[in-house]
Amino acid sequence: MPIIFKDVKYVYGAKTPFEYDALNGIDLTFEGHKLTAIVGKTGSGKSTLVQHINALLRPTSGEVLIDDFVNGPKNKIKAKEIKELRKKVGLVFQFPEYQLFQETVEKDVSFAPKNFGVPREEAIEKAHEALQRVGLDESFYSRSPFELSGGEKRKVAIAGILAAHPDVLILDEPTAGLDPAASKETMDLFKQIHSEGTDVFLVTHDMNLVARYADRVIVIDDGRIAFDGDPKALFNEDLEQYSLDNPDIYRFAKALTKRGLKLPTRDLRTVEDLAKAIKEAKHE
């Protein structure tokens, strides 16, 4: 789904002593089917940016076009249109488990499709399907979401978004606080959903995730776009200037290159890729 930001500014607390420019003239075009990572230090504006895509925020000036929907500062948007938009654009907030509210897992996950007008039976079917995707079997259906472990709660919350079958999926720090295995499962699921045709935006601090999963990366710094392009090209830059860390594999690869070990230039996504590159370099 094409998404276009045109000179978008967003000011928090306008005309108060706390006035603060979170976004400062953002121009971006999203076309084609990519898994896009949006990175930047805390407070850089990356969450603010993605919240414009489902019209949770309206720009202070400029506009965001999402398919045929216009999110501008003054245009009148009908509640019905917003609902349509949010059906298309699913947003998984940071720590989404804090938003669980129903008394059973099944009710919680079927809430979104029901809310978007899907008949009850079908909504429950969609909920079951979404729960299965996140790896929760029928023994969870009638349990209270509040008695589950942290990782299970996260899965329920994600299932709640997936059940509505959005065309665009925005993930704000989806793996924060998860253990490594759960992080990997969660990201592999999103990768799978992406490969089935959903556009995915990943907001994160974790550069290892960017190296592993992203096709395109955008760095936001002080409300401006500081970098937009291929992850590999970013990792060859000095990331310190954006207060970001290099992914572990690139940090090590850089250290080796600096000391004269010539690594083949290609995408490094995993530790195994790095080991292969080192082996080739040693055999030269």
Place this chain on the structure above:
Amino acid sequence: MALIEINNLNFAYDEERPTLKNISLSIEAGKYVALIGHNGSGKSTLAKIIAGLFKKVEGDIKIFDLPLQKENLVKIRSQLGIVFQNPDNQFVASSVKEDIAFGLENRAIPHDEMDPIINEVAEEVGMEKFLDAAPENLSGGQKQRVAIAGTLAMKPRLLLLDEATSMLDPRGKKEILNLIRKMRKDNPELTIVSITHDVEEAALADEVIVLNDGEIVLHGTPEEVFAHRDILAQVRLDAPFFDSLVVALKAEGVAVPDDIKDIKALEDYLCR
């Protein structure tokens, strides 16, 4: 002396699903111990038991040489501090100074004695310039440092960190890890038990205890524990980057001698 001595601990929230099974361990004073395990492994429950938050558990448990039983709980709790995961859920006051003072006030420390303590612990955690700052103006890492300062003000013998870095950004995480290093240097008597699933953090500890499904599966130095990549994979934990890379290199047929123990040494070895 063992600061924490646990023998045959069993615990269940629900009789049918025991959370901790037959745990025995001992932690010496002054050690930094990382307790790792995946979500639901029982690590937080174990920490809560050590913190004296449960009145009744099965097993022979001594914390600070006091048997874990109802009449000792207050004494046990008064000698330890806990920092939890969410930086926003444990800031109780409207400024850093008042937040640190909260515990001291609870203990009825006279007002004129409070200031020097507050200044001292604020300096220890590097927040001395923010004493009047409000929580909404602090980063996650700064809030966690204030939470640690609040516990240090009580002069605890044991500091329990319950996933204290897991909600922080990389910068905040680094701040806390640097602070742990500093506290260990400034106060070698302080015992730190850190519950985490960050293996890079665990690699800094003196000892690592790996929990899985309520049982201890590994206990040793980080080096000993992270050598068991097969077991770690079974219990769904990653090895730190260094250990993963060594395994991947070996799989590619690149020999790595056993005396290479860290990433710097590996870099030297590959570039020699």
